[in-house]
Amino acid sequence: MNSVKPNSYRSGPDERGHFGIFGGRFVAETLMPLILDLEKAYTEAKADPAFQSEMNGYLKNYVGRPSPLYFAERLTEHLGGAKIYLKREELNHTGSHKVNNVLGQIMLARRMGKKRIIAETGAGQHGVATATLCARFGLDCVVYMGAVDVERQQPNVIRMEMLGAKVIPVQSGTRTLKDAMNEALRDWVTNVHDTFYCIGTVAGPHPYPTLVRDFQSIIGNETKAQMQEIEGRLPDSLVACIGGGSNAMGLFHPFLDDSTVEIFGVEAAGHGLTQLHAASIAGGRPGVLHGNRTYLLMDADGQIQDAHSISAGLDYPGIGPEHSWLHEIGRVNYLSATDDEALAAFQLLSKLEGIIPALEPAHAIAKVMELAPKRAKDHLMVVNLSGRGDKDVPQVGDILRGKSK
């Protein structure tokens, strides 16, 4: 942990997109002018009250915000410790937090006059959100998805196609999220003139980690106000799962300077940290991929390693650069949950609260099961329930019936 604390944990990145040594703009020259344009458009949009008010209208009436902050009474009783609140991002239109960011980026794309939208997706939630808003605004939509993920997240593939998007199964590399991102970048480099790349998490070259964080921060801002209203104070701890880290960053960022709030990010430990997993902070080190410097899973030669998680949305060998910085500076604790722990949490929440979570936030619930019993009964713990489990029902059903593993 660093001994020198910054005045604020919320002031990053610097003008070159760095959070400490992390972040940056490691892209091909072809893309550099595009990300500079994007940065300019975003800066202008942020300063334009009309942009914010239009977005607020859609957030309320199309997405269905604010999402409730729900006291999970039976889960709390069952665990016998902290008072657990669920931030119900799974109730958003399209079923996850991803739509918050997509709405922002699609509105930016419209401002920039871009007519063709591309996206990468793992679990398909970001793809579905992108396909949805493209349908709403009459834009062409192409979604890259690893062939392995196309297989295990069929319901979302069907949804995207119904919404008019073209889903391209990616056969290169490990055929998961990382390769979908490579393929989306290859598309972008080719179709620079009319295409907007809608990145689904707080990763990629600057300014993506910042703009995705800003669009997702509505999660934390609402949570702060809602907790104030319900309990009259700040929460004591926050827990969220981490793929690239956008639902986590959205919840965490507004609280970073509230020093009494303990913050936990949960990576996917897959089969376990000594075997195949997707926990880049626990098992990786700083490297450069997909436009930024961040913690990555790689071998001694700097080759990127295969990640594994039961959850397609967490199956990525990297993490957003701001998380890498928050880890190094010691503001956020990064934990990890295995496939089996997530499956157990998936079932527990379904049975106790009547809420079937997506496998991704089931990782966060798994760590709540460990953390909550060790906390006092007046400890207020917020978990980001980033998505609903409909997409995972076939996969988990097969696993539970012993048909596959």
Next chain:
Amino acid sequence: MTTRIDTRFAELKKAGRAAFVTFVMAGDPDPATSLEIIKALPKAGADVIELGMPFTDPMADGPSIQAAGLRALKVGMTLKKTLDLVRGFRKDDNATPIVLMGYYNPIYIYGVDKFLGDAKAAGIDGLIIVDLPPEEDDELCLPAMKAGLNFIRLATPTTDDKRLPAVLANTSGFVYYVAITGITGAAAADASSVSEAVTRIKRHTKLPVCVGFGIRTPENARAIASHANGAVVGTALIDALRNSLDADGRATGKTVNAVAELTAALAQGVKGAQQAAE
């Protein structure tokens, strides 16, 4: 500091012809065959060798070069072994410039200073690192220049006149004009738009301008070489290599020749080009 690259382009200028720049992947399909291939390239007419550094996630490359990198990684290629390969080549050839081309992460993990020292010692002359735009010059470009290696920058159709000075500022050796927006192995650019772009770049720099992406045939090579100081061919050579492999992706008796023959044909194309007056 004069590098082999500077010397080679000065010679070619005197001879009044464009450079033929070949790209192959280090360690593809195995280190021993790869060494034979790069040794054969100058004999077949290559003036400059670009040697790909294998990487798992080559974001700007098409399927052929992706597959070449994976073939090399599968047989255990590493950055250190790439440097060994160049050392092997330098035993018999101290004139042909070698430029390493690839992505930053393996170099970052090797350690920038150690890499630059080892690369220079191995006989490497320049670097083309796809994911290091001028905005990240502190990472490797400036240290490389200090270490006496050329840092060759890519200019692209999206690099407008306003941006060109920034792109060219710390460039040395030559400028690599990527003729299309796209990945390696995609469609060819037409000669007239290339000519326009090269003229535009030359208004900003005295460095030679080589053009690549999409050149596959001796005719393409001739057309491009009449408008530029060099033509770069990669995917076509790698496709020829791949077509010579056995069903398990291993080298056969035909592999080295397959690359050498296409190199010779392409070199004829480049040499047939009329050099545009400077």
